[in-house]
Amino acid sequence: MARTREFDTDAAVEAAMQVFWSRGYEATSIQDLVEATGIGRGSLYAAFGSKDGLYEAALARYAERSVGGAAERLDRDGPVRAVLRNLLVGMVEETVTDPARRGCLITNTAVERLPRDPAAGRVVGGALDRLTDAVTAALRRGRARGELPPDADVAALADFLVTTVQGLRVQGKAGADRRRLTTVVDTALRVLDAPPA
Template sequence: MPRVREFDTDEVIQQAMEVFWRKGYEATSIQDLAEATGLGRGSLYAAFDSKHGLYERALQRYVRQTTDATRESLMRRVPIRQVMRELLLGRIDDALEEPGRPGCLLVMAITERVPHDEAANRIVCDAIAALQDSFYGTLHLARSMGELPPGADIPALSNFLVTMIQGLRVMSAVCRDKTLLGQVVDTALNAILE
């Protein structure tokens, strides 16, 4: 008779996500994951096949959480400048909130895994496309309400904002100055929303 799993898979993925987020993929060992989750190595392998299998699930969870949070922020019925400013400043706050955790798991995946990991590349590309779609919808609505000029290039603005978010996350890993990062946000918004 097969053994029944005696753990919450979602909780294990969440705990693993925190480890990968803090240490990166390469620096995370199976022992690190076992200690964080309270599971033995055999249980981790049985449930996820490999460290990489668990990493994929953790990265997918992170992407889902951050994409959902971004969509929720963008759906608020306030002026576009306020929506964008609060979203970008919120990403800075998130990044600076926990000093031991560098920036963004998605950015870490881009720099550490994407060049040679097809699964991570697919997850990252899907995440970026989802963010672009979220920005596209919000910017399109703002243009239809007269908050952006009729000729505003919505796809280009969407791509810029996705790049801006990722850039802020990279910079916040090395620059802990919230005022300076806030000035970068204001400069970018002045450039694209004026």
């Protein structure tokens, strides 16, 4: 007869996510995860299969929360420039108000784990695709309202803005201050004014 799991899986994933986000994959030991979750090594392996399995679950949790929140911000009514600026400045604020400057777990994973970790790559790729789709939808709405030129290449603009997001996350983790990062946001948004190539 199988033993009943005696711990809260969601709480374990949340605790592991915080550890991985703070320390990274390589610098996090199984003992770190045991201490953070309060769950024995054997139980962690039984529930998640491996450190990689727990990392993938933690990364998926982070991606859902982070990209889900961004998609909600992008789905708000209002001029597309204001909606995009609200998203980007919100990310700047998240970065500069985090005393540990952990950055973004999606970006951190892309730098630390890819391409050698295909499972993490699928989570990262899915998160970036979802963010790109949300930015593209916001830009299409703006174009339909006449806020962008009718022939604006919204797919290219979305790719550029998502790449800007990743750069903001890296610069913020490296210590760039609010003023510098906000200047990057405002400079990036000028692309919306550029005539088509």
